Amino acid sequence: MPVFDFFRKATVNQPSEVKASAAGPVVAFQSSGRVAWSPRDTATLTRTGFAGNPIGFRAVKMISEAAAALPLVLQNSEMRFEEHPLLSLITRPNPAQGRAELLEALYGQLLLSGDAYVEAVGGDTGLPYELHVLRSDRMSLIPGSDGWPVAYDYTVGGRKHRFDVSEGIPSVCHIKSFHPQDDHYGFSPMQAAAQAVDVHNSASRWTKALLDNAARPSGAIVYRGADGQSGLSADQYDRLVSEMESNYQGAQNAGRPMLLEGGLDWKPMGFSPSDMEFQKTKEAAAREIALAYGVPPMLLGIPGDATYANYQEANRAFYRLTVLPLAERVCAKIASWIGSYDSEIITLKPDLDQVSALATERDAQWSRVASASFLTTEEKRRLLGLPAAGGLADE
Numbered sequence: 001m002p003v004f005d006f007f008r009k010a011t012v013n014q015p016s017e018v019k020a021s022a023a024g025p026v027v028a029f030q031s032s033g034r035v036a037w038s039p040r041d042t043a044t045l046t047r048t049g050f051a052g053n054p055i056g057f058r059a060v061k062m063i064s065e066a067a068a069a070l071p072l073v074l075q076n077s078e079m080r081f082e083e084h085p086l087l088s089l090i091t092r093p094n095p096a097q098g099r100a101e102l103l104e105a106l107y108g109q110l111l112l113s114g115d116a117y118v119e120a121v122g123g124d125t126g127l128p129y130e131l132h133v134l135r136s137d138r139m140s141l142i143p144g145s146d147g148w149p150v151a152y153d154y155t156v157g158g159r160k161h162r163f164d165v166s167e168g169i170p171s172v173c174h175i176k177s178f179h180p181q182d183d184h185y186g187f188s189p190m191q192a193a194a195q196a197v198d199v200h201n202s203a204s205r206w207t208k209a210l211l212d213n214a215a216r217p218s219g220a221i222v223y224r225g226a227d228g229q230s231g232l233s234a235d236q237y238d239r240l241v242s243e244m245e246s247n248y249q250g251a252q253n254a255g256r257p258m259l260l261e262g263g264l265d266w267k268p269m270g271f272s273p274s275d276m277e278f279q280k281t282k283e284a285a286a287r288e289i290a291l292a293y294g295v296p297p298m299l300l301g302i303p304g305d306a307t308y309a310n311y312q313e314a315n316r317a318f319y320r321l322t323v324l325p326l327a328e329r330v331c332a333k334i335a336s337w338i339g340s341y342d343s344e345i346i347t348l349k350p351d352l353d354q355v356s357a358l359a360t361e362r363d364a365q366w367s368r369v370a371s372a373s374f375l376t377t378e379e380k381r382r383l384l385g386l387p388a389a390g391g392l393a394d395e
Contacts, residue, residue, distance in 0.1 A: 042112065042137040043137055045190045045191065053200060055302075063107065064108045067326055067330075070324075071351040071355075072090070074087055074346060078387055086335070086348070089128065090102075093130060093132070105133040110176075111188070113137060114136075114177040114189075115174065118134070118173040118337075119131070119134055120172075120337075126342055127341050128341065134154060134172070138154055140155070142162075143183075144166065152174070170337075175329075189292045189293050190292075193288060199282070207278075221264055283302060283304055286302050316357050324350060332347070
């Protein structure tokens, strides 16, 4: 169905009274039908910042693997579930993936593109049968006349599949990062670190080129003008350049002595101050990439960083400031979406008491809450994120 026909049909079938955001029509007028592309598209950022950069690769892997490995708890206002269909679904989301693989792919897409999409398969009369993570670079959002999404187009190899989300429970859950200048797509940390990624990659290429030249600085060949000649002829110049490129450049010619004749003299040039500071520039770019992702540089092995007193403190800050906020937001979104299939209000969140990096501060919090005699048992349980007393369910 053409896009314009779809919009016209959706408008005709709307009920007489629809509750919508007052700013929705303005948003739709601004960006209806437009696919938002940043100056650096997702495919390029993924190729240069993740596949082609060790700092970006390690930062994304650390966050996604740590968040995917967090133990999760499912509860409502009255009980905590040891067994639940949602827990079973997340444990075995589809035949090709387990929980860790699905969540790592989900977090990875969110970190690289600012958007993550989860597809629910089945579930017309209950919870979905399977969950699948869709690639964000293949997905485009179709807004309706009121500015809210009415469909998602997933394009692969010239073929397009449309997910209609205008009616009922959407079969696609869109999780996005905050973007101050886009109403429909999220902002990736890789976009914020794009300039630092370019600097770091350029520094690596410069180092590789230096190594290919036997790790020696360049020099100059000086012609002294024998027999009154003022310069080299064109043939002499071409021959000299050809011999230099074939016999004296590259790692295979490292240390090879140079034979000069006819008034030629070699003047080596030492490293300039900018060359000597090049490694520091590369390390500064690496710290900026780590900063954009919220990973302490100490955990990435970047030298010269003394923000944290020790590795343990840096690891605790990594979990508290980066991993947990990301995991809590994603889990809350998935729980709200899946819970709508059977109209159940549930909470899915990381179990902080089982995170080894937070063991010290959790012990302190438990001791502090337990010793507060002015609090009731129910108040203490709420402070610790627990359901009502006696609320443990097996099913």
